[in-house]
Amino acid sequence: MQKKTKNIIKLAIGIIIAALTIWLTFRSTDWPELRNAFNNTRWGFVLLVLPALAASYVFRVYRWVTLLSPMKKVEKSVAAPPLLTGFMMNSVFPGRLGEFARSALLSRSTGIPFVSSFATVVVARLFDGLALTGLTLVVMAAMWNNLSGSVRGGLIAAGFGYIVILFVLIALRKWHEATARIIVFPFRKLHFEKVASKIERMLLDFATGLDILKDPQELIRVSLLTAGVWLSLCVSVIPVFYALEMPWNWYYPPLILVLAGFGMLIPTPGGAGTVHYAIGVLFPAITGIPLPQAKALAIVFHATQFIPVIIAGLLVSKGNFKLNDT
Numbered sequence: 001m002q003k004k005t006k007n008i009i010k011l012a013i014g015i016i017i018a019a020l021t022i023w024l025t026f027r028s029t030d031w032p033e034l035r036n037a038f039n040n041t042r043w044g045f046v047l048l049v050l051p052a053l054a055a056s057y058v059f060r061v062y063r064w065v066t067l068l069s070p071m072k073k074v075e076k077s078v079a080a081p082p083l084l085t086g087f088m089m090n091s092v093f094p095g096r097l098g099e100f101a102r103s104a105l106l107s108r109s110t111g112i113p114f115v116s117s118f119a120t121v122v123v124a125r126l127f128d129g130l131a132l133t134g135l136t137l138v139v140m141a142a143m144w145n146n147l148s149g150s151v152r153g154g155l156i157a158a159g160f161g162y163i164v165i166l167f168v169l170i171a172l173r174k175w176h177e178a179t180a181r182i183i184v185f186p187f188r189k190l191h192f193e194k195v196a197s198k199i200e201r202m203l204l205d206f207a208t209g210l211d212i213l214k215d216p217q218e219l220i221r222v223s224l225l226t227a228g229v230w231l232s233l234c235v236s237v238i239p240v241f242y243a244l245e246m247p248w249n250w251y252y253p254p255l256i257l258v259l260a261g262f263g264m265l266i267p268t269p270g271g272a273g274t275v276h277y278a279i280g281v282l283f284p285a286i287t288g289i290p291l292p293q294a295k296a297l298a299i300v301f302h303a304t305q306f307i308p309v310i311i312a313g314l315l316v317s318k319g320n321f322k323l324n325d326t
Contacts, residue, residue: 014094014268021266021273025280026295033292037244041300045243049304052236057084057312059228060124066222067120070215071112081316082106086121088313091306094267099125115202127226132261133163135230135254142251143286180204233257240300246293256301259283270306 061080068074086102103118110117171179180203187196237253256279263278264271280298284291 010094010097010267011269017094017266018268018273021268021277025273025277025298029295030292033290034295037292037296040245041296042243042245045239046300046304048239048242049236050308052232052239053305053308056229056232056236057087057309059225059232063124063127063222063225063229064120066218066225067123068106068112068117069218071116072110074106074110074112078109079106082109084309084313085317086313087309088317091270091310091313094269096267123222124226127222128229130163131226131230132258135234136258139251139255139258142249143255177204230257236305237301240297240304243300244293244296246289246297252287255286256283256297260301260305270310271302275302 061076061083064079064083065074065076068079082102082105085105086098089098089101090096091098099121100118103114103121106112107114107117168179180200183203184196184200187193187199234253234257237256238248241248241252259278259282260271260275263274263276266274268274276295276298278298279301280291280295283289283297284294289297
């Protein structure tokens, strides 16, 4: 009951944040101009988003199977439903509950310990973060003169943070016992021995899910699959520009993904509001695209990226997963 209450509170907070950011995004909207943007939309181009978006999830499934391979050979048909269910939950609920959900579902169907399964999800997300960092660097190189010092500093700090996390995970894998002891040292210093022992056991179980980090060939494969994920996502953005008859440069799709990624860091259901603000307000501020067009872009982008995933997740989950199980 306590867990259910926490989930309800998280959902309520996420909805409030979403409502606030939607209001901030659209409070000064020129509604006739926004309607004109939609009236001229060529909706046939929107359908072209689907193949590229589907390809990104195929790459995600292959990547997850590769990450799981040191522990157990998992068929792609077994990994796909938990992955899609997890992304569906991330698209509906705040707080990244889907990451725990897909780990739990895979653990249930394969017998892989939950902590080890969750470690592979963390590694996958870390690679996604590094890919976003790479896209950020590309965008920064293309738009360096148009970015303020504070924006440059924030983007560089975010990239540095991902690299630090990567080194911590590599240390946990290579020197798992020593690294685990260092991490729990403050708890032992404060005489929280039971807490320290529990966290240390969890970290050691977690380390088994990081086996992929010790194999250079598998590491390269995961990196290439991650590149496939994000290149597919970049391609999936392009039809939206054509649908809205908007001018675009080659670095606009990665910029959209970078801004949407930052928007998703704030826990709202499926990035509602925060993603709209990032694309509808920040994107035109950086590129000079008219606000009505940018807000139309935000709406269509968000719908095309999230609605198909929600539908796919609902189809594969078949109602077998309950939020309380997480």
